[in-house]
Amino acid sequence: MTSGASPGTDTVAALPTLRLVVTGHVDHGKSTLIGRLLHDTDALPEGKEEGIRAACKRRGMPFEYGFLLDALQAERDQGITIDTTQIWFRTAARTVVIIDAPGHRDFVRNMLTGAAQADAAILVVDAEEGVREQTRRHGALLALIGVKQVVVAVNKMDRVGYDAARFAALSADIRAYLAKLELAPAAIVPIVARDGDNIASPSGNMPWHDGPTILRAMDALHVATDPGETPLRLPIQDIYKFDERRILVGRVESGRLAAGDTLLFSPHNVTAKVARIEGWPDLPGQSAGPGDCVGFTLDDQVFVERGSIASHLQAPPKETDVCRARILWLDRQPLQAGRRLTLRLTTASHAVHVQSIDGVTDLDSLEMAPATEVTQLALGHVTLRSARLMALDDDPALARTGRFALVDGDRVVAAGRASMAGYADQRALVTVKGSNLMAVAHRVTGAQRKARNGHEGAVIWLTGLSGAGKSTIAIEAESRLFALGYQVYVLDGDNVRAGLNANLGFSPEDRAENIRRVGEVAALMADAGLVVVTAFISPYRSDRDRARKAAGARFCEVHISADLSVCEERDPKGLYARARAGEIQDFTGIDAPYEPPEAPELVLDTGRETAEASVDRLVDFIRARVGPGGG
Incomplete structure (x- = not known):
């Protein structure tokens, strides 16, 4: 239902628009507050209030301002809001779009739908009941989806005798809770929505309140960054073919598109120029901005499909096949690691599985605790792995390409927000920039190298946490194999970061590039016949x-397995202690992820066996894999 002044006039269009979600615990007075706002600002359509009053009289029930919003008959019968309602009206400062979101726990999906569109929120709290379960959950959801501006309306102050002390105590509780969510309320306003106290004008019943009214607090909120000033994001919805034209269609979520722009399509990493914007005569010229649905043709027939995201070259989305996520789990069946779902992000659908359950946030303490599952309506922290690269953003300014839904069949089972914390943007790792390349035809064959060396080349890839014993085992194994006549060499951080990778730091992207280079070099050395x-x-x-x-059949993955507690106890370089003290950021195992191998060729558990025993097993494994050596 849309009420109030139409946003179609030039005057309204010229004002900055604030999208505001109104939320809170069921029966705390959200709909009454909005109805009263509309009444006090003369924003109701002519005859609307009179019609509702007449209907209430026919039914023999008292008039409620909330009935102005309850568009569905079922809502009036049940006395709760079950769908999101959008209302347009104007203040002296701006156009406001109010989104009335349901508070009942069975309708959290609708609350998420509404809140995902908002710039700011009004959180309604009953002065008598205080902060309740849904208040806590909705506050956490606002933080989850990135709504940072919150006005708190403490409603029904008449039920506590307009008591200033009660308001002060409740305000302190609210501030403390929101602070844990990294939210600072823009204002906390004592109101009686039914009577209009502190809605549009100050209340004579609460002269002790020297803060703003609800209307003034709303006008003080700032409109989020103009999406037209943020990087271009245009998810492709479909591709149409007319005569000789291949028209790509989609909605501009942020940024601006113009004919002649060079676009990058992710995650396929192909580029082409916009030849022409097609078929929407109401768009001004050959350009489009946020919210515009467009069709356009390209100057080159590159591969693009539904779900691709068009951007400018200078500021593309990230590409990854793994991400962390904060989710609200909606399904009655608890979420456990290994579950396979579909992740819907803008117009793309990705097959994903839950790689790990990283924790669950307690709604009272807001502390994250370890967990093996996420139950219904719990806030979970998970790691998701996709079958192919996904294009996404984890920047709050580009929220629409970072929010997603998890779907099981045709059921939405979770809403979430992607995070790349600790993970690398893989775009640079998969982008091939070279062209006109030709492979060198070697005159020395692999068989000749094996005959000379007495063994095949191989890449023996040791992976594990810091302190697990990788370097100790690698160096000792190298010494033994060399004594047995093997052409063998160890690559580790010290000998590659001093030269080959001296220009790389320790960000997730640099660490990924470090390993990419090592993998390619190791593959070349193995091709030359060495055991690397x-x-x-x-x-x-x-x-x-x-x-x-890169190495193909020559590659063998060896997991040097040791529990984090064992590695921390060893801590040969003091790195864990520094990471725990906050001196080192993004340290693997502490605040950055380690993904153990799923099917390694060999596991050496250095927490349970001696280093000597692990070296013995590794040497035996290598000799069995590549041959006897001693060539």
């Missing part, structure tokens, strides 16, 4: 998969 033993944490499974692809 690498000793790197290499925390990302996707990086190790690329190294395996």
